[in-house]
Amino acid sequence: MKSHQIHLASRPTGMPTQENFKSVEVELPALKEGEVLIQNTWMSVDPYMRGRMIVSDSYIPPFELNEVMEGGAIGEVIESKNDQFPVGSKVSNISGWRTTFISDGGDLALLPAVGVPEQHFLGVIGMPGLTAWVGLFNVAKLKPTDTVFVSAASGAVGSVAVQIAKLHGCKVIGSVGSDEKAEAVKAMGADAVINYKKVENLTDALREAAPEGIDVYFENVGGDHLEAALNVLNPYGRIPVCGMIADYNAETPQPGPNNLLLINTKKLTVQGYIVMDYWDQYGEFVEQMGQWITEGKVTSEETVYNGLDNAAEAFIGLFEGKNKGKMLVKI
């Protein structure tokens, strides 16, 4: 059995390019007792993977050069010597960027039976969805009376944050980089959406959308978005820091906003977090989110690239704003 894999060919500086990736075929050995063979059907590309392409002081180790990359994927067991995972089982796994792989089951989870399309477990009801959930509830301690500003509001995490905050009773303002995405985010229920590429001054636009000020800024972007949010946040505002995508590909680190003193004068809380620390909430989250999806209260937008050899293009597309909602690769 052959496995088609994408390896890290070189570490990017600035925006990743096709040259950083290479397509490789490897031969898999025969299954041993306790092992299963998985055929991946979907894989996820996520902005955080950019951090793993370089050597840094981050929360997860970097990808190895000339080794297969990793990431969330959904697959089907096609051969099994493990009773827990019979042939035909649908599993989520962290062995993306490859068509097939062998596992002893330790890194597999059977998909919960909540009646949603399997690829949703890479998005709205998977890691990105849980990231939005814990950012709002655990980190920002969301209250129904809050006005919430979500940057990258049409992205995998942002689009879920918008919808969860609306379901919680909040007023929600999103920011996006195109009118098309603005329409999509409005359709998800956002009270106002700012196309940041079209406004002269993001602070003014945000003030106009939220004359009462914002209470929570769901931080996906950094830079000018953080600056505007600090300006418009109300006293005791909270900033769950999910990511700062503006910084991921900067060849020279960009200076931060010049108004950080507002953290003091407005008594703000800025808190970085990482979803791995909150996996104990996945059960509760899946139950609630599964219900919301089947009731039509949460919708899931997906942008799909076909074929493993287009995975690098899909990944690079994340930083070019090519995805609406969750960016996926169908294998």
Place this chain on the structure above:
Amino acid sequence: MKSHQIHLASRPTGMPTQENFKSVEVELPALKEGEVLIQNTWMSVDPYMRGRMIVSDSYIPPFELNEVMEGGAIGEVIESKNDQFPVGSKVSNISGWRTTFISDGGDLALLPAVGVPEQHFLGVIGMPGLTAWVGLFNVAKLKPTDTVFVSAASGAVGSVAVQIAKLHGCKVIGSVGSDEKAEAVKAMGADAVINYKKVENLTDALREAAPEGIDVYFENVGGDHLEAALNVLNPYGRIPVCGMIADYNAETPQPGPNNLLLINTKKLTVQGYIVMDYWDQYGEFVEQMGQWITEGKVTSEETVYNGLDNAAEAFIGLFEGKNKGKMLVKI
């Protein structure tokens, strides 16, 4: 009875100058029933007052132009028509920047009888001391195993933060702007002190002082100090933001550090706070601090300017690093 007062003559841009202040004498009316006449003996100058000299979106209203300024002071009741405050009572008040004033008692507090010099109630056992206390315990949730970095470590708040953290069992690193201050902070028990004016790279100096990383950064300064702290903080590190004195007099707001993404990757919590929100802890604080002072476990350094007409010079001196410990004016 005349009151000698310092009024705000104009609002500063950049560093305050003598021209922003003017010395005024006003005649006080006769006491009404329930009122007392206070003679101030000590007044405090604090960095936060810079924020009140301009019109901004801060937590306290700005000083009025051509009106007397305000601030913490200690005084003695010299005439009384209020049984709660008989003649001779020592009181803390917020009517600094003047020699005498009339009060109905609502803004006065009798000095607690803990046997320390009265001017300490403007410093180590007053607002600056409580600011250090709540920043470490309430905001940063200090643990004895933490390594703590305190900027402006010889200042009124910083010097208390250093000593409290040591008493709690922590390893403490301070930063100061002169060798003389470094000696003073070492004498307070700091494990290492960095003279930031003498090091080429603050991050390197901090890493050398804390090869194990820091867990808490007590933020008084901003700018390069925040950048270095972010670099050296351990995962789940905490930054209580007491102030950012580097920004107070900037004529053009300075960009923030270029490594804010570390808030996310290290899962840091950056939390602004203001001591007014924690006055309910003052009783517990005074009891503990009074004991520490009388036992010689906490020392208090004070820099004293004599005479109300030198108050502006004392205040400006805060931003020129002229104080060791608490900057006071003896009236």
